[in-house]
Amino acid sequence: xxxxxxxxxxxxxxxxxxxxxxxxxxxxxxxxxxxxxxxxxxxxxxxxxxxxxxxxxxxxxxxxxxxxxxxxxxxxxxxxxxxxxxxxxxxxxxxxxxxxxxxxxxxxxxxxxxxxxxxxxxxxxxxxxxxxxxxxxxxxxxxxxxxxxxxxxxxxxxxxxxxxxxxxxxxxxxxxxxxxxxxxxxxxxxxxxxxxxxxxxxxxxxxxxxxxxxxxxxxxxxxxxxxxxxxxxxxxxxxxxxxxxxxxxxxxxxxxxxxxxxxxxxxxxxxxxxxxxxxxxxxxxxxxxxxxxxxxxxxxxxxxxxxxxxxxxxxxxxxxxxxxxxxxxxxxxxxxxx
Amino acid sequence: xxxxxxxxxxxxxxxxxxxxxxxxxxxxxxxxxxxxxxxxxxxxxxxxxxxxxxxxxxxxxxxxxxxxxxxxxxxxxxxxxxxxxxxxxxxxxxxxxxxxxxxxxxxxxxxxxxxxxxxxxxxxxxxxxxxxxxxxxxxxxxxxxxxxxxxxxxxxxxxxxxxxxxxxxxxxxxxxxxxxxxxxxxxxxxxxxxxxxxxxxxxxxxxxxxxxxxxxxxxxxxxxxxxxxxxxxxxxxxxxxxxxxxxxxxxxxxxxxxxxxxxxxxxxxxxxxxxxxxxxxxxxxxxxxxxxxxxxxxxxxxxxxxxxxxxxxxxxxxxxxxxxxxxxxxxxxxxxxx
Numbered sequence: 001x002x003x004x005x006x007x008x009x010x011x012x013x014x015x016x017x018x019x020x021x022x023x024x025x026x027x028x029x030x031x032x033x034x035x036x037x038x039x040x041x042x043x044x045x046x047x048x049x050x051x052x053x054x055x056x057x058x059x060x061x062x063x064x065x066x067x068x069x070x071x072x073x074x075x076x077x078x079x080x081x082x083x084x085x086x087x088x089x090x091x092x093x094x095x096x097x098x099x100x101x102x103x104x105x106x107x108x109x110x111x112x113x114x115x116x117x118x119x120x121x122x123x124x125x126x127x128x129x130x131x132x133x134x135x136x137x138x139x140x141x142x143x144x145x146x147x148x149x150x151x152x153x154x155x156x157x158x159x160x161x162x163x164x165x166x167x168x169x170x171x172x173x174x175x176x177x178x179x180x181x182x183x184x185x186x187x188x189x190x191x192x193x194x195x196x197x198x199x200x201x202x203x204x205x206x207x208x209x210x211x212x213x214x215x216x217x218x219x220x221x222x223x224x225x226x227x228x229x230x231x232x233x234x235x236x237x238x239x240x241x242x243x244x245x246x247x248x249x250x251x252x253x254x255x256x257x258x259x260x261x262x263x264x265x266x267x268x269x270x271x272x273x274x275x276x277x278x279x280x281x282x283x284x285x286x287x288x289x290x291x292x293x294x295x296x297x298x299x300x301x302x303x304x305x306x307x308x309x310x311x312x313x314x315x316x317x318x319x320x321x322x323x324x325x326x327x328x329x330x331x332x333x334x335x336x337x338x
Numbered sequence: 339x340x341x342x343x344x345x346x347x348x349x350x351x352x353x354x355x356x357x358x359x360x361x362x363x364x365x366x367x368x369x370x371x372x373x374x375x376x377x378x379x380x381x382x383x384x385x386x387x388x389x390x391x392x393x394x395x396x397x398x399x400x401x402x403x404x405x406x407x408x409x410x411x412x413x414x415x416x417x418x419x420x421x422x423x424x425x426x427x428x429x430x431x432x433x434x435x436x437x438x439x440x441x442x443x444x445x446x447x448x449x450x451x452x453x454x455x456x457x458x459x460x461x462x463x464x465x466x467x468x469x470x471x472x473x474x475x476x477x478x479x480x481x482x483x484x485x486x487x488x489x490x491x492x493x494x495x496x497x498x499x500x501x502x503x504x505x506x507x508x509x510x511x512x513x514x515x516x517x518x519x520x521x522x523x524x525x526x527x528x529x530x531x532x533x534x535x536x537x538x539x540x541x542x543x544x545x546x547x548x549x550x551x552x553x554x555x556x557x558x559x560x561x562x563x564x565x566x567x568x569x570x571x572x573x574x575x576x577x578x579x580x581x582x583x584x585x586x587x588x589x590x591x592x593x594x595x596x597x598x599x600x601x602x603x604x605x606x607x608x609x610x611x612x613x614x615x616x617x618x619x620x621x622x623x624x625x626x627x628x629x630x631x632x633x634x635x636x637x638x639x640x641x642x643x644x645x646x647x648x649x650x651x652x653x654x655x656x657x658x659x660x661x662x663x664x665x666x667x668x669x670x671x672x673x674x675x676x
Contacts, residue, residue: 252665256607263605269594327590 004104005301009123012297013288014239016171016211016304017122019082020129020228022137023156023165024115027145031157032094032110040094040110047109050143051098051136061101067092073319076310082120084108105132112157113165115140122301124235126168126228133166134224153220160217164224169215170235171200175285176245177238178210186238194218195234201277208277209284209304214238246289258286262295266337270323271330276307295337303336342442343639347461350635351626352577354509354549354642355460357420358467358566360475361494361503362453365483369495370432370448378432378448385447388481389436389474399439405430411657414648420458422446443470450495451503453478460639462573464506464566471504472562491558498555502562507553508573509538513623514583515576516548524576532556533572539615546615547642548623552576584627596624600633604675608661609668614645633675641674 005017025031026046029039048064067075067088075089078097083106088095098107108116117136121129140146147155154165161167177183187197197214199207214235216227246254261282265271271279284300286292305311307329313320316328343355363369364384367377386402405413405426413427421444422435436445446454455474459467478484485493491501499505515521525535535552537545552573554565584592599620603609609617622638624630643649645667651658654666 252608252661256668259605259607260602263601263603264598265601266605267597267601269597270590323590330594 002102003302004102004120005122005305006298007122008296008298009121009125011124011239012122012301014172014174014242015124015235016173016301017120018124018126018129018168018170019118019120020126020133021119021167021169022115022117022133023113023154023161023167024117024137024140025147025155025157026114027147029114032112032114033157035094035110037094043114044094044096044109046144047107047115047140048096048098050140051107054139054143056135056139058100058105062098062105063101065097065099067095067097073310073313077308077314078106080308080311081305083118085111087111105136107136113161122298124170124232124239126170126232130168130224130228161219163220164222164227166219166224166227167215168228168231169213170231172212172214172235172238172242173210173281173284173288174212174238174242175210175281176249177242178207179249180245182241182245183207183212186241190214190234193230193234195231208274209281211281211304246285254285254289255291258282258289258291262286262292262337265333267334268330270326271333272322272326273307273309273329276329276333277304280304280307299336303333306332306336340440341640342440342458343460343643344636345460346634346636347459347463349462349577350460350639352510352512352580353462353573354511354639355458356462356464356467356506356508357456357458358464358471359457359505359507360453360455360471361451361492361499361505362455362475362478363485363493363495364452365485367452370450370452371495373432373448375432381452382432382434382447384482385445385453385478386434386436388478389445392477392481394473394477396438396443400436400443401439403435403437405433405435411648411651415646415652416444418646418649419643421456423449425449443474445474451499460636462508462570462577464508464570468506468562468566499557501558502560502565504557504562504565505553506566506569507551508569510550510552510573510576510580511548511619511622511626512550512576512580513548513619514587515580516545517587518583520579520583521545521550524579528552528572531568531572533569540612546612547619549619549642584623592623592627593629596620596627596629600624600630600675603671605672606668608664609671610660610664611645611647611667614667614671615642618642618645637674641671644670644674 026043029043051062052059052064078084079086079089083103084097088108088111094110096109104120106118117133119129119133149155153163156162156165190197194217195214196217197212200211200213201208216231261279265279265283280303287295287297287300309325312325312328364381367381389400390397390402416422417424417427421441426433426446426449432448434447442458444456455471457467457471487493492503494500494503528535532555533552534555535550538549538551540546554569599617603617603621618641625633625635625638647663650663650666
């Protein structure tokens with residue numbers, strides 16, 4: 001079954017993907033950080049029974065992963081694919097993951113909350129992602145009782161998730177705004193209207209790949225649909241600003257830059273992660289603008305996921321030193337773009 | 339007729355080409371810097387008659403070029419192809435060139451001496467170059483009387499050419515020795531045994547393309563054959579040192595460097611002359627070492643000649659500003675390597 005990210009999405013020149021996450025907890029159990037291992041196992045049992053043995057059409061497409069039984073490399077490669085949180089990868093005991101074969105849906109059991117339903121979709125498609133998240137939510141709720149308060153809504157371990165328990169986010173590729181130095185101010189503006197923007201790869205001034213995640217922060221006193229609509233409205237504005245800024249770049253230089261990046265990606269025999277992110281960002285820009293038409297956007301998105309450290313080591317089947325990783329990264333890049 | 343440099347030569351991984359030049363003057367005429375225009379025209383007439391109307395098998399393959407009738411761009415593109423000297427390109431009046439169709443033989447008339455026979459050959463093939471130069475010399479001498487002294491040999495305007503009037507040189511590509519910082523000392527050693535070594539492209543610390551010309555300096559008291567043998571012996575030593583040094587470079591890094599250079603050459607849309615020389619030197623190294631086997635050495639040699647400023651403008655049919663030149667250079671490189 002091909003993965004969700006090998007699909008072309010709407011507005012994919014700027015919006016790489018969206019994600020909708022719902023936090024849910026079972027009534028009658030403390031939050032995971034206060035649970036005994038026995039209680040954790042009970043929750044795992046209930047949730048996985050509901051999904052795997054339910055009447056849903058997709059039940060058979062889920063696999064159950066005991067987080068205590070997989071390698072650190074495999075777990076961290078799932079972090080890199082945004083399927084689980086770093087904390088969930090770090091401490092596996094009493095934790096399980098239900099993962100849809102195409103990796104568009106992952107259900108973390110006993111992370112910060114009992115249940116974290118996460119749905120990803122390529123491009124700007126919150127409708128699709130929310131629709132699936134909602135269906136899974138309904139399926140689970142028909143099998144168990146969620147901790148819910150008439151006034152507060154869904155109860156969650158962290159108060160910032162109270163209410164809808166929903167966090168929606170979009171992964172935006174905004175190299176032109178970044179190059180124009182516009183990201184800082186954009187981030188400030190966005191934070192004033194209840195949204196958050198942060199770099200996806202790298203930290204602080206070392207943001208790589210010009211990928212930024214924009215997400216809603218407000219979960220209380222607003223419906224899921226309204227929260228997504230707000231978020232989507234802002235994303236569309238950022239998208240248009242990015243596109244305008246792209247068009248203002250000198251075309252000859254832009255063409256030269258993206259083709260050079262493409263050329264080096266197709267040719268290099270050794271490539272660090274930092275260089276990879278810089279080059280693949282340029283390639284993505286070239287593909288998004290139609291300058292390079294021999295590479296599909298899905299291929300670029302797939303490449304970004306495949307070439308991170310843990311995913312590389314997972315592909316290799318074991319730990320690799322940095323030099324060997326750089327060699328393998330270069331090879332995978334060449335083969336993917338060949 | 340395809341050009342001489344689109345041929346593969348012996349030892350071409352290190353030796354790009356060789357050149358043999360004979361300086362001759364006609365008896366009964368002053369040297370060119372003291373001649374009247376009328377006398378110059380007489381010399382042009384005599385020499386070109388001998389070549390163009392001679393019984394030689396190659397007479398029909400020569401063309402006559404009045405240096406006063408060609409554009410500066412065309413003249414300088416011939417300097418870049420080593421067919422004529424910069425001074426010969428600069429001042430055309432009373433000067434003519436006889437050029438073999440494949441450009442392996444050029445005969446400058448009224449440069450510093452009345453006649454400068456120049457023969458080039460791909461790779462380390464002094465025998466071929468000297469043989470042709472000698473045949474042309476014999477052909478000319480059968481039609482006119484050269485200024486010759488029993489003791490001094492052929493008389494030339496500059497005393498450094500007295501005797502054989504021969505200057506033999508080889509164009510060596512020695513990127514590994516250059517990177518190892520060994521060129522300076524090599525050049526010193528060579529100068530002590532009557533040879534000269536100098537960068538072909540760029541000057542001083544800005545030598546480009548790692549191409550160095552090694553030539554004999556002694557023309558008096560030594561036969562042509564002995565001079566060539568001396569030179570060839572030293573060239574073979576340099577060649578072996580270069581090859582050894584190449585093998586001592588870390589293979590992974592080397593492979594990465596040459597493939598990156600190849601990738602950028604095939605991809606860039608804008609390319610300065612300096613960058614071109616750096617990259618093409620790496621490409622040449624990769625081809626010479628068999629790391630890159632999809633590009634022929636002849637193609638690399640041709641590329642180096644085609645991509646210099648005057649040759650680019652000659653191809654374009656007129657003067658170009660630097661930006662347009664960089665764009666055209668990038669296009670020609672891509673098309674040549676496609």
